[in-house]
Amino acid sequence: xxxxxxxxxxxxxxxxxxxxxxxxxxxxxxxxxxxxxxxxxxxxxxxxxxxxxxxxxxxxxxxxxxxxxxxxxxxxxxxxxxxxxxxxxxxxxxxxxxxxxxxxxxxxxxxxxxxxxxxxxxxxxxxxxxxxxxxxxxxxxxxxxxxxx
Amino acid sequence: xxxxxxxxxxxxxxxxxxxxxxxxxxxxxxxxxxxxxxxxxxxxxxxxxxxxxxxxxxxxxxxxxxxxxxxxxxxxxxxxxxxxxxxxxxxxxxxxxxxxxxxxxxxxxxxxxxxxxxxxxxxxxxxxxxxxxxxxxxxxxxxxxxxxxxxxxxxxxxxxxxxxxxxxxxxxxxxxxxxxxxxxxxxxxxxxxxxxxxxxxxxxxxxxxxxxxxxxxxxxxxxxxxxxxxxxxxxxxxxxxxxxxxxxxxxxxxxxxxxxxxxxxxxxxxxxxxxxxxxxxxxxxxxxxxxxx
Numbered sequence: 001x002x003x004x005x006x007x008x009x010x011x012x013x014x015x016x017x018x019x020x021x022x023x024x025x026x027x028x029x030x031x032x033x034x035x036x037x038x039x040x041x042x043x044x045x046x047x048x049x050x051x052x053x054x055x056x057x058x059x060x061x062x063x064x065x066x067x068x069x070x071x072x073x074x075x076x077x078x079x080x081x082x083x084x085x086x087x088x089x090x091x092x093x094x095x096x097x098x099x100x101x102x103x104x105x106x107x108x109x110x111x112x113x114x115x116x117x118x119x120x121x122x123x124x125x126x127x128x129x130x131x132x133x134x135x136x137x138x139x140x141x142x143x144x145x146x147x148x149x
Numbered sequence: 150x151x152x153x154x155x156x157x158x159x160x161x162x163x164x165x166x167x168x169x170x171x172x173x174x175x176x177x178x179x180x181x182x183x184x185x186x187x188x189x190x191x192x193x194x195x196x197x198x199x200x201x202x203x204x205x206x207x208x209x210x211x212x213x214x215x216x217x218x219x220x221x222x223x224x225x226x227x228x229x230x231x232x233x234x235x236x237x238x239x240x241x242x243x244x245x246x247x248x249x250x251x252x253x254x255x256x257x258x259x260x261x262x263x264x265x266x267x268x269x270x271x272x273x274x275x276x277x278x279x280x281x282x283x284x285x286x287x288x289x290x291x292x293x294x295x296x297x298x299x300x301x302x303x304x305x306x307x308x309x310x311x312x313x314x315x316x317x318x319x320x321x322x323x324x325x326x327x328x329x330x331x332x333x334x335x336x337x338x339x340x341x342x343x344x345x346x347x348x349x350x351x352x353x354x355x356x357x358x359x360x361x362x363x364x365x366x367x368x369x370x371x372x373x374x375x376x377x378x379x380x381x382x383x384x385x386x387x388x389x390x391x392x393x394x395x396x397x398x399x400x401x402x403x404x405x406x407x408x409x410x411x412x413x414x415x416x417x418x419x420x421x422x423x424x425x426x427x428x429x430x431x432x433x434x435x436x437x438x439x440x441x442x
Contacts, residue, residue: 009383015354016391020310028215035214038233073352082351082392083210083308090235096164097429100355111356115427116179119347119358126387 014131019081027079030067033057034084043091072103150335152250154326155199157402157417158190159370159436160283162206162343164275165429167239170282183433186423187283190437193420194284197439199339201247202300203254203325205401206276206343207307209234212268218309219266221321223258224273224302225251231292232272240291241278247299250332254301257328263321268304277302280343283435305398307344312382318397319378322404329405342402344395346424347388348431357390358432364424366396367434371419374403392431407440415441 010018017023024031033054036042046053054064066074067088075085082099089099101111114120124130166183169175175184211232213219229244255267281296288294306312313321322340329338346363349355366389369377378400385394407414417438425433 009381010386013354013383013387015352016349016386017352018310018386018391019308024215024309031210031215035210038211038235040233040237043235076351081210081308084215086209087235095168095429096350100350100430103351103355104353114356115358115430118360118426119430119432120349120354120356122357122359122362122388125354125357 012128014125014128017076023079023081025079027063027081027084029058030063030075030078030080031084033059033067034080034087037087037091046091070102072099076103150333152201152329152332152334152336152338154329154340154405154407154440155337156197156339156420156437156439157406158280158284158339158341159399159402159434159438160187160280160341160343161345161428161431161433161435162276162279163428163431163433164234164279166433167275167279167282168236170287171240183425183428186425186433186435190284190421190423190435191286193437198297200298200336201250201338202298203303203329203338203340203405204277204280204300204343205303205305205341205398206280207395207398208304209274209276210308211274212272213304213306215309218306219268219304220306220313221263222266222268222271222304223251223255224268224271224304225255226269226271229271229273229277229300229302231278232274234274238292239275239278241282242288242290242292242294242296244273244277244281244296244302245299247301250329250334250336250338251301253332254325254328257331258321258324261324261327263324271302271304273302276304276343280341303401305401307395307397310382312394313397314382315378315380315397315400318400319374319404319409322401323409324404325401326405326407326410340402340405342399344398345389345393346396346432346434347390347393349390350392350430352391354390356430358426359388359390359393360424360426360432362388362393363432363434366399367422367424367436370399370403370436371438372416374400374409377403403438406438417441
């Protein structure tokens with residue numbers, strides 16, 4: 001299990017990335033690219049040629065690939081913040097629920113059903129050690145069975 | 150006579166609620182229980198429409214990018230346009246401000262040592278407009294219509310850490326009340342706290358909901374707000390999800406009630422309380438607290 005870095009008491013929470021100064025520094029250009037998608041003409045230009053649009057931004061190769069792949073977890077690990085990344089989802093016509101669900105590894109219908117049934121329980125999801133060394137898949141299945149009748 | 154706080158209102162501000170209203174889907178089975186939960190408050194609000202709303206919310210990477218991240222920002226403009234958050238702007242009217250009261254509050258709160266950022270150009274997002282739609286319904290005329298009263302937007306950074314502590318938020322609410330009390334015009338002011346309740350929109354733990362935490366928070370907000378103010382950030386994140394941190398904003402509104410003022414006062418009266426899971430990814434909480442007559 002990873003040690004808790006000094007000054008980051010939230011580092012022992014599983015499946016969660018807190019958007020602190022370190023993440024923000026790493027993700028500055030990625031997040032500012034996302035902000036540009038708040039203008040309709042930029043959304044059109046991005047969708048017409050995603051690679052060319054991304055190359056206008058001072059983002060890392062990995063960040064650009066994560067955007068092209070629409071890999072939300074990867075974007076977040078590379079400094080993206082959900083409220084910025086949501087602009088990409090909006091450009092694709094996706095809802096917040098589809099975006100959030102896509103990060104859990106659950107099929108869309110299953111995620112929606114979990115929310116209707118009361119959401120993911122905090123039990124078993126508070127500490128990294130409860131996820132068996134960070135095995136997301138197991139934790140998801142565990143929580144899935146817990147939250148369904 | 151002076152301005153005075155008559156009530157505080159608390160509500161989640163989930164964007165999907167705005168979409169449901171805008172797309173006319175409020176009578177769908179999924180949404181009916183949620184909108185029913187606001188009916189009593191809308192009736193109360195129609196009878197108790199304030200002269201001004203001081204509305205505490207957070208900007209969701211809309212007006213503030215990573216270029217400027219004010220911890221506390223007060224909107225002093227005469228008008229605030231409705232933002233395009235990527236789905237196109239919501240079909241609701243621009244928000245009319247109250248520049249005189251807002252400037253007075255900025256002055257009086259900054260002189261109480263809270264270093265507010267003064268904002269004269271501010272597009273407002275779902276964090277501000279969804280609560281207005283929930284409590285007033287959709288204004289006639291769509292974007293060409295008007296909301297029932299002026300609104301002073303007050304944006305709190307809960308996106309990039311460090312975000313303000315609960316204790317700071319409660320104390321800020323107390324300072325805002327003093328500022329409102331010293332404004333020399335007879336105005337009925339409501340203070341709204343928005344955001345929350347438990348939700349997490351990111352990572353493999355997305356979808357977290359903690360109704361036990363949420364209901365304890367509602368209990369505490371009514372009867373033991375000083376105790377709630379001691380909750381550290383990490384506890385919100387762990388128990389109420391990463392975006393559950395928005396609940397610190399409710400403490401600003403709560404701090405503005407008379408029972409926490411310098412002179413002290415009676416506990417507020419609970420006009421309405423409602424809790425519902427889910428709206429999209431989020432637990433929806435709602436309270437109306439009125440100053441005792």
